[in-house]
Amino acid sequence: MAAIYSGLYLYEGHGLVLVQIPSYALIMYIFVALTSICISFLAGGRYGVLRDPFSFWTCIAFLIWAVGIIFSFLTFPGVAPAGKSILKTLPNTDSFMVYFSTSFFSIALLVADLAQGPGKQGFTARWWKWEIGSFLILTIVIYTLAIYMEKKLPSLISDQGVYTILNLYWMAIALVLFAGGAALSIRRYKTSGDHLVASIGILQITTTFGLIAVLLGRQRFDSWWYLSRTEVNIGSIVVLYSLLSGYVQLFKREQEKGVQLERAIHYRDEFLVIASHELKTPITVLKLHAKAIQSEMSRNESTFFHSDRLENYSRELNKQVTRLARLVDEMMNVSQIQFGQLKFQVEEVELCSLVNAVVERLVPKLEEARVVVNLECSQPVIGVWDRHLIENVVENLLINAIQYGNGRPIKVQVESKDSTAKLQVTDHGRGIAKEDQKGIFNSIERNISRGEVRGLGVSLYISEQILQLHQGRIWVESELEKGSTFVFELPLYPAAYAMREIPMISKKLSKNGEA
Helix, strand or coil, X not given: CHHHHHHHHHHHCCCCCCCCCHHHHHHHHHHHHHHHHHHHHHHHXXXXXXXCHHHHHHHHHHHHHHHHHHHHHHCCCCCEHHHECCCCCCCCHHHHHHHHHHHHHHHHHHHHHHCCCCCCCCCCHHHHHHHHHHHHHHHHHHHHHHHHCHHHCCCCECCCCEECHHHHHHHHHHHHHHHHHHHHHHHHHHHHCCHHHHHHHHHHHHHHHHHHHHHHHCECCCHHHHHHHHHHHHHHHHHHHHHHHHHHHHHHHHHHHHHHHHHHHHHHHHHHHHHXXXXXXXXXXXXXXXXXXXXXXXHCHHHHCCCHHHHHHHHHHHHHHHHHHHHHHHHHHHHHHHCCCCCCCCEEEEHHHHHHHHHHHCHHHHHHHCCCEEEEECCCCEEEECHHHHHHHHHHHHHHHHHHCCCCCEEXXXXXXXXXXXXXXXXXXXXXXXXXXXXXXXXXXXXHXXXXXXXXXXXXXXXXXXXXXXXXXXXXXXXXCCCEEEEEXXXXXXXXCCHHHCCXXXXXXXXXXXX
């Protein structure tokens, strides 16, 4: 820009009028007016959605600028026949329209840069539209008064098209306002990252250079004058592009949200179908056994209570009640995680003894599956966690290994290193393909899409969320036909201990092929 200005200055000097084609100037005015109206409309729509004051004042600024350009066009000499204007005003009047609008424009953009905090959340859409309409009416009144009082206004341009000292001072003040606004926009963009703020900053910079060009030329319709208008047009185009690209991105995001919502609804319905089926199975078994017990008692009550059949019935009833309780617990955990309401109480826990207690609780299931668990723990691993939730994680991993371990021994290793507890559960089952490993910690979606739902299919998802609440992590190492090793790490003393400091897990909407 400095090179263009220097070259133009050396080539042309001060204020040499190269061409004087009012029609070309009018075309630029019309272009700026239409662009400004579009920007004002888009910024108003943005404010209607985001309620941010920057969008509101951007809308006001370009509305004022557009009205000023329109009034300047109506008062521009040469638009009507015989070199007259449409409103038949003095040749000096259109300059007042431009500089009034330039001043208001710069001030409104400066207010936009200084505006802080959220917008007027309590106002309805109709109210803020009335606000914008009020600014529009006020601007029109000011411009109309300027036209009415044009004979009393001082001259801004001589008969030869040279700017007066008042005009130059006026432009210098506007230059300072635009330059200050550009600095504020740059600073605001660094903190907010808002592309609209960046584009407004570019507009303020280009307008600043445009005013410098006018001050260097000091005359209407010389090359400096055309350069200044071109720079203002470039800035307006940048702002318009920023708003349009923002709307396009918003439209794409809304489309993606719609697709994700449909997918979420689909998998929710599938989850409910599976949940109802899984809950129905143990209930049906319980009903059948209750009916069988009743039948046995009615036939031979005296000997039934001393027979092996009662023990078998009791064992099966306990098994189905345990299964039913687990299903209900899983559903409750998923619901609490999704709404960020999973509560827990931390205490000092020894991980090796916790794992051993879980293994003992699963002895009936291990005996039924004829699976042996080998626990390796060379030294105590003590940390501060929620005992019940960590037991839930260990139990989920062990049950998963029992289900998919093909009846082979399960190896559990517990160790501590660098203030971190580490637990590994290794089975020797069929393993997990690489492409499926990322999705196994998702909710029900991955399991449904693979058609391999057993139970509710959410135990690993629940485990990951619990570990994240404890600032831990979990992953899987597996190869097909070589088994799987699930590993989780937990800080012994997580940084966030007070319940109010532990961040809630946000709702997780899984996607196909993504973790």
